[in-house]
Amino acid sequence: MKMQNAIELQGLKKRLGNFVLGPIDLIVPKGCIVGYIGENGAGKSTTIKLLLNLMLPDQGEIKLLGKDIQEFTPQMKKDIAYVFDDLYLPEDMTLKNVQNFHRKLYGQAWQDKTFSELITRFNLPDNKTIKHFSRGMRMQLGLALALSHGAKLLLLDEATSGLDPVIRDDVLDLLLEYIQNEDHTVLVSSHILSDLEKVADYIAFIHKGQLLFMEAKDELVEQYGITSLSKEQLAEIDDKAIIGKRPHQFGVEVMLKRSLVPDDLELEKVSIEDIMVYMIKGERK
Amino acid sequence: MRRCLVNIKIKNSSNDPIYLQIKNQIRDAILNGELEADELLPSIRLLAKELRVSVITTKRAYDELEKDGFIHSVHGKGSFVAPQNLDLIKERFLKKIEANMTEILRYAKLADVSHDELIEMIKTLEDENAECN
Numbered sequence: 001m002k003m004q005n006a007i008e009l010q011g012l013k014k015r016l017g018n019f020v021l022g023p024i025d026l027i028v029p030k031g032c033i034v035g036y037i038g039e040n041g042a043g044k045s046t047t048i049k050l051l052l053n054l055m056l057p058d059q060g061e062i063k064l065l066g067k068d069i070q071e072f073t074p075q076m077k078k079d080i081a082y083v084f085d086d087l088y089l090p091e092d093m094t095l096k097n098v099q100n101f102h103r104k105l106y107g108q109a110w111q112d113k114t115f116s117e118l119i120t121r122f123n124l125p126d127n128k129t130i131k132h133f134s135r136g137m138r139m140q141l142g143l144a145l146a147l148s149h150g151a152k153l154l155l156l157d158e159a160t161s162g163l164d165p166v167i168r169d170d171v172l173d174l175l176l177e178y179i180q181n182e183d184h185t186v187l188v189s190s191h192i193l194s195d196l197e198k199v200a201d202y203i204a205f206i207h208k209g210q211l212l213f214m215e216a217k218d219e220l221v222e223q224y225g226i227t228s229l230s231k232e233q234l235a236e237i238d239d240k241a242i243i244g245k246r247p248h249q250f251g252v253e254v255m256l257k258r259s260l261v262p263d264d265l266e267l268e269k270v271s272i273e274d275i276m277v278y279m280i281k282g283e284r285k
Numbered sequence: 286m287r288r289c290l291v292n293i294k295i296k297n298s299s300n301d302p303i304y305l306q307i308k309n310q311i312r313d314a315i316l317n318g319e320l321e322a323d324e325l326l327p328s329i330r331l332l333a334k335e336l337r338v339s340v341i342t343t344k345r346a347y348d349e350l351e352k353d354g355f356i357h358s359v360h361g362k363g364s365f366v367a368p369q370n371l372d373l374i375k376e377r378f379l380k381k382i383e384a385n386m387t388e389i390l391r392y393a394k395l396a397d398v399s400h401d402e403l404i405e406m407i408k409t410l411e412d413e414n415a416e417c418n
Contacts, residue, residue, distance in 0.1 A: 032340060176334040201339040216341050222302055269300075 005066065006030040006153050006185035007051070012060035014046060021046045021209040023060060028214075030065075030152075031182040032201035033175060035217070036189040037276055043209045044189040048157045051187075052082060065152055078109040081151035083142040083159040091131040095124060098141065106149040118144035122170070136167045143174060154178060156188045160196070168195050175199065197272045207280060217272070225267025226255050226274060237261060244278030255282075291320055295336055303338050307346035315355050315366055322368040326356060329364075 007028035014021045021043040028034050038044050049055040051062060053069050062069045065079055089098060103110045119126075122140040124133075133141065139159055146154060154175075160168045172195055178184050188196055193203075197217070204214040213220075224243060230251050234242075241260035246253040255270060255278035291314040295306055314320045327335070329343040336343070347364055350356045358364045393403055 172337065176337065179340065180330050180334060182330065198337050199333070199339055201341045217339055218302065218304065218342055218345065 004029060006032075006064065007187065008061075008063040008066075010061040010063075012047075012050065012057050012062060014050060014055065014057050016046065019043070019046075019209060021050075022057075022211075024206075024211045026204060026211060026214055028185060028187065028202070028204075030185045031179070033179055033186045033188065033196075033199055034202045034204055034214075035193050035196060035200035035272065036187055036204045036206065037193055037272065038191065038206035039276075039280065040191055042191075042206045044191075044206060045157055047206070048082070048155055048187075048189055051155060052080065075109075078106055078149050079152045080155070081146035081149065081153070082155040082157065083139065083146045085139075085158040085161060087130060087133075087138045087142050089130055092129050094129055095119060095126045095141075098130070098145070102145055102148070109149045111148045111150060115144055115148035118147060136163050139163060140167065140170075143171065147174065147178065152183055152185065154184070154186045156186070156190075158190055159188075161190060161192070165195070172196065172199060193272050200272075203272055203275075205276065205279070212279070220275065221270055221272070223258060224255055224270045224275060225258050225261075226253065226270050226278075227265065227267050228253050242282070243275075244280075244282030246278075246281070293332075293336060295338065304342045304345040304349070307332070307336070307338075307343060308349050311346070311350060312353070312355055315369060316371075316374065320366050322366050324366045326364040326366065 005027050007026065009024050009026040012022045012024040012026075019041070024047070036044055036047070046055070050057050051064065051069070053062075053072070064072075065076070067076065089101075093101070099112070099115060102115075103112065119141075122137070122144065124137055124141060124144075130138065130141070142159065160171050163171075175186055175188075175196075176199055179186060188200070190196065193200065200217050202214060203217050203220055205212045228251055229237070231247075234245070234252050234254060237254070237256065238260050241257045243255040243257060245255070255274060256265075256267060258267060261267070291311065293307060293310050295303055299306060301309070311320070311326070320326075326332075326347070329340055329347055332343045333340045347356065347358070351358060351364070354367055355369070356364050357367045389403070392398075393400075398406075
């Protein structure tokens with residue numbers, strides 16, 4: 001049977017001190033880009049560490065590319081690539097050292113040509129040690145390494161946070177190129193999605209260790225709308241329709257469920273960040 | 286078989302969802318002959334990459350175009366412009382116009398709007414739409 005899901009989590013649970021992640025059930029179909037969003041400390045990085053087997057879960061099952069990760073052979077590990085918020089390589093390595101190291105690490109799976117092309121595309125200097133690389137260059141190198149061993153699943157953990165818009169734009173292009181192959185899947189975790197939001201097929205939202213939803217982005221964004229109302233107008237709205245609100249001295253901004261408000265109420269489009277902020281603040285009230 | 290070279294513009298400010306913007310522009314290009322029958326459309330993944338939208342969005346646009354009979358997909362080969370029976374389409378549009386006009390005339394009667402005023406309204410709307418485009 002053909003493998004259809006890139007990621008399958010079942011009852012995944014992990015306790016770290018006071019923090020409990022899960023139980024999480026999540027299915028990511030292959031061939032798509034998923035935005036994994038949530039506040040700092042919501043459990044995004046913990047999930048990714050569990051996916052990479054850098055940490056063992058207390059309970060539950062993790063299948064990547066159709067196979068339980070505990071049964072992964074070294075060969076299969078090459079199918080998974082990841083980029084973190086920093087490079088974890090010896091600081092005195094140059095590009096040549098990094099390249100040689102990964103050539104040995106990945107053996108036959110290593111694609112020297114792809115790597116060289118990406119390095120050229122990013123304009124990374126070959127006469128400097130990593131120590132002297134800027135934050136953006138480190139991420140670019142990380143991404144180049146991740147894309148150079150034929151991986152089918154790419155995990156990005158806060159990889160583009162704090163980077164300038166031009167570099168983030170390059171990342172967008174690379175992800176879109178990567179996904180041209182329908183066997184490829186991307187999971188991007190971030191507390192801000194900004195430009196990546198445009199290309200994400202699904203949004204998975206994690207809050208305080210719980211997965212609130214995993215939905216197609218288009219449907220998600222179409223469900224809600226934002227508007228400004230007077231306090232009197234707000235009183236007329238069905239309570240169930242109100243996802244979150246920001247009251248101020250001169251009125252109130254609200255995010256509403258479109259299906260539960262009158263059609264003639266004019267609503268503006270929402271962004272994923274709107275949804276995240278209003279949902280979290282709505283819960284606090 | 287030619288390569289599809291239609292222009293598609295995405296307006297983020299538009300109230301129409303993006304899949305609908307894509308769908309409508311491809312449909313219009315088919316109806317006005319810019320895209321010809323049997324022309325190969327870009328793959329959903331290529332279209333998503335070029336427009337920088339999600340694959341689900343472009344897939345939905347194509348699915349709806351297929352449902353409405355504007356394109357057909359051949360597994361493993363791609364999506365093609367379906368041969369259109371333009372007379373039939375015109376007739377369908379005429380029926381829609383007729384239905385809407387009946388509605389307009391009913392309201393015009395209720396609000397006591399004359400034919401001249403109606404024609405004036407149509408002209409104003411046309412001008413406004415021309416400006417928007």
